[in-house]
Amino acid sequence: MSHHETLLVDLHKKHIRALENNTDSFEYWVIEHLRVSGVYWGVSAMVLMNALQEMDREKLIEYVLSCQHPSGGFGGNVNHDPHILYTCSAVQLLAILDALDRLDVDKVVTFISSLQLEDGSFKGDQWGEIDTRFSYCSLVPLAILNRLDAVDTKKAKSYVLSCQNFDGGFGCVPGAESHAGQIFTCVGALAILGGLDEIDADVLGFWLCERQLPEGGLNGRPEKLADVCYSWWVVSSLAMLNRIDWIDGDKLKKYILNCQDDEAGGIADRPGDVADVFHTFFGLCVNQQVFPSSDTQD
Template identity: 50%
Template sequence: MSEKLLVNEHVAYVKDLFRHPAYLVHFMAEHLKMNALYWGLGTLFLVNHTDEFARDEVIHFVLSCIDESNGGFGAAPNHDAHMLSTLSALQVLKMYDAIGEMTSEQRQGVIRFVKSMQLPDGSFQGDQFGEVDTRFVYNALQCLSILEELDPSIVDPAVDWILQCQNFDGCFGMVPGSESHAAQGFTCLGALSIANALDKLPNKEILEWWLSDRQVDSGGLNGRPEKLPDVCYSWWVLSSLAMLGKLHYIDGKKLQKFILSCQDAEKGGISDRKDKEVDIYHTFFGIAGLSLLGYKNLRKVDPIYCLPVDVTSTIKKYPYP
């Protein structure tokens, strides 16, 4: 077990994954391609290896994934648009300071797509097939925030719906009445933060304690009571506590040790738990968690946007003057 972050090994892991993307191009995983691109490039940006892939090639690929039928981004070329891939696409473009490289028509198409996914009750569906989830409210508000196109007609009903998803234990479910889950806590707090509406959150203290209770004896964090720890919750839980100003509610040193114990010292990458198979998802969110903990030589990550702080500092904050 390494007691330090194996930056070179993780960079090599990400580069090899995209050079030889056996599972990424497999038909079972193609729907994750845009998300995987964001996770991989996000990893490289946080460890200050921003030039490992040609900027123009990345931007060309992202723009090639626009669904011409409705303006959103698909997970890969010729895929239907979805809120998840649309946000990942905009996050990648924002990291490369390339939002302005979309044409006016492309930009307006994305805005129309995102706004068209909002339902009368304020919630958002992920695509034309109608799945509703707090994730998609967060997706929508971050997309429109990056494009600086938020407005009260979208934000106010979305905030009202998010608040209906908070449970008696303080955390949030996927929809009103659903079981509390730490990842949904992040999406709801992120949406409220983007909307500048955290002050509307009731039961804040209960939520803070629910989140802090996610730390187990190993130092890792879980997503729900009585579940095993998982490296990805080093982001979902920790970012939520950061937004609430309560990072000190967990033992950061024990969590850091847990994350570092899940590295593969030979091929790079981070797994969900020690000695398990690594993947790009846990690699990114593990390193993002370390960044929130102030790990040395990592770029500071924004707990709301899950992008480097120096990237999000250029986004105009809502409400606009």
């Protein structure tokens, strides 16, 4: 990898298409257990590069639907147990592919609503783990399907707010350490629930802008290395809080561009590391969010 001034769009498209076809690659198998989310990242990356037409739409739709469990939820792959993370990705994918009419909405809604607990939190699956990620990933598909009425939104909002810390950030459960990923899910959930006015945007915005390091990248919490995916969690949260100008966008852009693989395509977590579909997607997201005028066709 080397320094770049532009987004290597053609190489990134090639990288995504290769993942779809190269079933012998390490990356193909290392995400086998979360294939639905991997497909979501890849398809969304192609959308951001205005290249969705290069994907086999019907093949993608059939694959996503094949991952649905009789309970209504979706697993990370065919015949896998259902989980809210993959259910969220599946609904988002079908929305992107304009195929929500192929979905049994009532079954999906029944599955998601069954995950809400008495305190307003959501578990990820039948085994009961609770995490604010699951609150967000439950609310997103319900919002897409216009079925937020299926859960107790007042309790859902109250629970998310209970996970806020003295520093303005949010953790995975009440009292847990503030983390950029959890902040994204909590701010996103509150945006869906109409609760952004209950956040002190200045306090949280200060915590978020402190995540920028001298090289321009953003980390997820204090004393950690910069990572492209955390750049997205931070930038999108700042955008929802209308504080996106609190970071140096030019330095962040340079950091992300320097994480590109100029031979095989794709974006890595940091310069010099191996590119993958996860960081490629989030790198493109930041490019579009911070620099909406960026030319993704160069």
